Amino acid sequence: MDGQPGPVPRTLPEKVDYLIRNVHPRGRKPYTHPEIAEQTGLSTGLLSALRSGKNQNPTKDTLERLARFFGVPEAFFFDEQTADQVTAQIALAAMLRDAGIAQVAARMVGLSQGSLEAVQAMTEQLRKLEGLEADDA
Incomplete structure (x- = not known):
């Protein structure tokens, strides 16, 4: 399920599992219990x-x-x-991490409002050309 965080976890075990599966840097697999234990001081057995x-x-x-x-x-x-809020944020971060969108967004910092609007218009046109849904925003 990596890259697709899924439903909001409700129980403590679901929440711990959710974090382990979904919160990790781009280009690497989820943290292992030994890695988490080393950084937190918690035992792998407890994790x-x-x-x-x-x-x-x-x-x-x-x-x-x-x-x-x-x-x-x-x-x-x-x-x-x-x-609910944290899960939504993690889902967005995972999408950005996995899709490489963060690099594109970072390059847009400092552009004028007109340039940002042009990028948005081009993005919508590309989505149409690729048969993807239009932006609902």
Whole structure:
């Protein structure tokens, strides 16, 4: 499911698994339990237990370490609205990462409003030529 984050995770094991599968730099596979353990100070056994659901009552410190490692707010683990927002952000980041869109967007920084509008118009024309849906925005 890499590159396509999927539905919003609701349970703690789903949330831990979701972060592991979807939050990683472009050009590499998801972080392994040993990599996460090395950076967070958590054990691989604890990570495995959290991901599988065998441990559903982690300490505040454990959640803080995971949140810090994956760059999400701690509330991701217990607040549904925060989980919804973070999941949407991760999905967008994954799409940008996987599609290479970030490099294009970065090159557009500093362009005038007229140039940005021209880029948008060209993008819509290219989408039409490729048979893709028009932008709903």
